[in-house]
Amino acid sequence: MLAQLISISSIERPYVALGLEGSANKFGAGIIRHDPDGSTHVLSNVRHTYITPPGEGFQPRDTALHHREWALTVINEALKKAVVSMHDIDCICFTKGPGMGAPLVSVALVARTLSLLYRKPLVGVNHCVGHIEMGRQITGTQNPVVLYVSGGNTQVIAYSQQCYRIFGETLDIAVGNCLDRFARVINLSNDPSPGYNIEQEAKKGKRLLPLPYATKGMDVSLSGILTSIEAYTADKRFRPDGPSAEDGEDIITPQDLCFSLQETVFAMLVEITERAMAHIGSRDALIVGGVGCNERLQEMMGIMSRERGGNVFATDERFCIDNGIMIAQAGLLSFRMGFETPLAKSTCTQR
Amino acid sequence: MQTFRYPHFPPELSTVHVALFNTVTNSADIRSRIIRASQLQGPDGDTERNALNFAFIDARLICSLLHLQTAIYQAVLAHAQRSLRTKTVHSEILWALNPTNNASIRRYGVSDTATSLIVVRISSPDLPDVQQLMTSVVSGTLSSLNQLPEITDWGTVKKYHKLNDEPALKAAAKNVTQERIVVNEIVTSTVAMKSVSS
Amino acid sequence: MSETKSASLRLLEASEKISQGAEAKIYRTQLHDPVSLSESTTDGDRVLLLKHRFHKQYRHPSLDASLTKSRIAGEARALIKCLRSGVNVPGIRMVDATEGILGIEWIDGKSVRFLLGGGAEDDEEVIEDGDVPEGEDDEAEDEDLLKEYGVSEDALMNMIGTEIAKMHQADTIHGDLTTSNMMLRHPSSPKGLQLVLIDFGLAYMSTLVEDKAVDLYVLERAFSSTHPASEPLFAGVLKAYEKGVGKNWTAISRRLEDVRLRGRKRSMVG
Numbered sequence: 001m002l003a004q005l006i007s008i009s010s011i012e013r014p015y016v017a018l019g020l021e022g023s024a025n026k027f028g029a030g031i032i033r034h035d036p037d038g039s040t041h042v043l044s045n046v047r048h049t050y051i052t053p054p055g056e057g058f059q060p061r062d063t064a065l066h067h068r069e070w071a072l073t074v075i076n077e078a079l080k081k082a083v084v085s086m087h088d089i090d091c092i093c094f095t096k097g098p099g100m101g102a103p104l105v106s107v108a109l110v111a112r113t114l115s116l117l118y119r120k121p122l123v124g125v126n127h128c129v130g131h132i133e134m135g136r137q138i139t140g141t142q143n144p145v146v147l148y149v150s151g152g153n154t155q156v157i158a159y160s161q162q163c164y165r166i167f168g169e170t171l172d173i174a175v176g177n178c179l180d181r182f183a184r185v186i187n188l189s190n191d192p193s194p195g196y197n198i199e200q201e202a203k204k205g206k207r208l209l210p211l212p213y214a215t216k217g218m219d220v221s222l223s224g225i226l227t228s229i230e231a232y233t234a235d236k237r238f239r240p241d242g243p244s245a246e247d248g249e250d251i252i253t254p255q256d257l258c259f260s261l262q263e264t265v266f267a268m269l270v271e272i273t274e275r276a277m278a279h280i281g282s283r284d285a286l287i288v289g290g291v292g293c294n295e296r297l298q299e300m301m302g303i304m305s306r307e308r309g310g311n312v313f314a315t316d317e318r319f320c321i322d323n324g325i326m327i328a329q330a331g332l333l334s335f336r337m338g339f340e341t342p343l344a345k346s347t348c349t350q351r
Numbered sequence: 352m353q354t355f356r357y358p359h360f361p362p363e364l365s366t367v368h369v370a371l372f373n374t375v376t377n378s379a380d381i382r383s384r385i386i387r388a389s390q391l392q393g394p395d396g397d398t399e400r401n402a403l404n405f406a407f408i409d410a411r412l413i414c415s416l417l418h419l420q421t422a423i424y425q426a427v428l429a430h431a432q433r434s435l436r437t438k439t440v441h442s443e444i445l446w447a448l449n450p451t452n453n454a455s456i457r458r459y460g461v462s463d464t465a466t467s468l469i470v471v472r473i474s475s476p477d478l479p480d481v482q483q484l485m486t487s488v489v490s491g492t493l494s495s496l497n498q499l500p501e502i503t504d505w506g507t508v509k510k511y512h513k514l515n516d517e518p519a520l521k522a523a524a525k526n527v528t529q530e531r532i533v534v535n536e537i538v539t540s541t542v543a544m545k546s547v548s549s
Numbered sequence: 550m551s552e553t554k555s556a557s558l559r560l561l562e563a564s565e566k567i568s569q570g571a572e573a574k575i576y577r578t579q580l581h582d583p584v585s586l587s588e589s590t591t592d593g594d595r596v597l598l599l600k601h602r603f604h605k606q607y608r609h610p611s612l613d614a615s616l617t618k619s620r621i622a623g624e625a626r627a628l629i630k631c632l633r634s635g636v637n638v639p640g641i642r643m644v645d646a647t648e649g650i651l652g653i654e655w656i657d658g659k660s661v662r663f664l665l666g667g668g669a670e671d672d673e674e675v676i677e678d679g680d681v682p683e684g685e686d687d688e689a690e691d692e693d694l695l696k697e698y699g700v701s702e703d704a705l706m707n708m709i710g711t712e713i714a715k716m717h718q719a720d721t722i723h724g725d726l727t728t729s730n731m732m733l734r735h736p737s738s739p740k741g742l743q744l745v746l747i748d749f750g751l752a753y754m755s756t757l758v759e760d761k762a763v764d765l766y767v768l769e770r771a772f773s774s775t776h777p778a779s780e781p782l783f784a785g786v787l788k789a790y791e792k793g794v795g796k797n798w799t800a801i802s803r804r805l806e807d808v809r810l811r812g813r814k815r816s817m818v819g
Binding site for chain 2: 560584633739
Binding site: 208210213216217263264267270271274275277278299300301303304307 | 570571605606607608609611612615616724725751753
């Protein structure tokens, strides 16, 4: 599906869409309504996250299991909150990809079943485009450069020559992945999310430790930084439980590591975003994806954008983190332009 | 003698005096005076060091005025930023000229047998009679800087900068003028970036 | 807080600002001001281009300082490597790593982008759909530009391919090859007519075929997005490049094919 920025034709009656998202460890169901006067309303946005114990990541099979266990509860709650029944829905939107295979498939299964049961058209949605469309909708920004940063994605995207183009990206791992893996190394809690806890710990950090800064033109490489920050935990100056009475100045705390990791990685992301902005002549930046909730990242991006005479746009955790509403939004836009996914083609694509 | 201005530097570093002396007869004497002056204590030592407060450079190893000015500039910059690697701004010029970190003074400074010397003084704009201060130390013929190209020992320059096996030199080997342009460029650029070369 | 501004910043204040990019501000200046005009460096030698990598407020100060220093160092080292390898690049005239200033030789000439009729560097990069292709008048103008330099388009492409080949043979990757980052030195300058590669701010060392192929691909894309009917032009570049890299061409050309298929910047379909 190519997202097009041509003006969409107006509608004569309200349209309602259900969006289902489950490409990673969150299952979300959202219901959105487009009105004839051009306004958009979020009727409900419900989500349940599969949280693993500290030190553990989430595996595809267990995640798919979680989604299957929670799908109907979450969808029913979304319908209840929206005061809408399945019969009122115009289309069922679901994440086609990219994401983790098994969880994606379990959500697609629910979508297909509902589609058959209630005879509603299916709309497959690209997860990334979902983030972008929701970001644009919530913040009202017209044509920003988009930094899409999550556990599975790190890309700088801009609209150019009739479609979204990737201008820069990670050459290896996603920034969310990098942060999550580091959180495991220092045994941070995964509740509510490892990234959130890194952000809180970073605020207490004092030392900026040297880390490899790896931007390559418009791209970034994060695996080297992960190796280095992990190496610091083996450094004899490292104090996993904070400084003790006999310690002098030259010690390293987990807070220092969180601080250093954020400052370095976020500076790299802001730099490649700025490069793209300079290249296409844009002044605004939009951050989407789970890592976009991070206030330090928003702050840094804001400083850069304002220096260029523009602004940074970001949404809060309702919309940054994977959710069903963004799928509903992107899906409904496509549907209104005549797009539909036939049952036979409603498979999932991991990449 | 020529004088150059750098108004953006602090006044005491803003004026550079450069002179070329040919047919120098007292190089050995100058060199031993410098060594002795560094060891002398007290007011006598100060007077002697003041009299020798110049950079004495073997003119054979200078490719062009730009080459020399680039080294002088980097030395003055280091002094202005309090990041001298040697004792004085004058000794720093010799360090800047040297592509390695060893034997700066021995290679680029005054040797017992040097016959052409470049003398440099960095000062404030109002230092009087600089030329006279120079000629009172150096016994030689004060010459125009335009004569520099005739003095350059290109073979030694290429050797010290390890240029003989470089593709750039091989490409220019057939044309002497062309080769000298290439050598001057590499040497000047090397001097300019020595502070970040490793 | 220092009471007096640093010398280099005062130099910038007295210099002529030429342009500003995301990473650096560019100035034109003259150094080595002689008190009397008799024995001095030629005016050409005194003119410098200053590249100031200015402080980025969003970065932590110590990260900013170390990054600025290492980038100035990286660019200077790439230039020296190229100079020693016989690649035409600007010479280095001054380095102030603390303030993030690199002073290089002022090149008297025009960018290849300009000479091919692509407009000045600040003009819109992307050609919108529906743009009128070059008319006869424009072509005549382009010929005039190159005529003044005494070089044909074909010869120019040849020079470009030759320089890039020398650079890659020295295992140096430019990282941002565009027609804005190449200049033709005016034949009247002391070094004569030369194709000069500039702006090594993203350059790095690499022996990898992949990196060289991507370097070429970036230029190919730059040609097609800035200059109409660019395929024959770029073909000319590759022909000269092939000659310059000799037996390394097979591997690089194969990889270039792969890179083209992958598409360096993908569009989002899915």
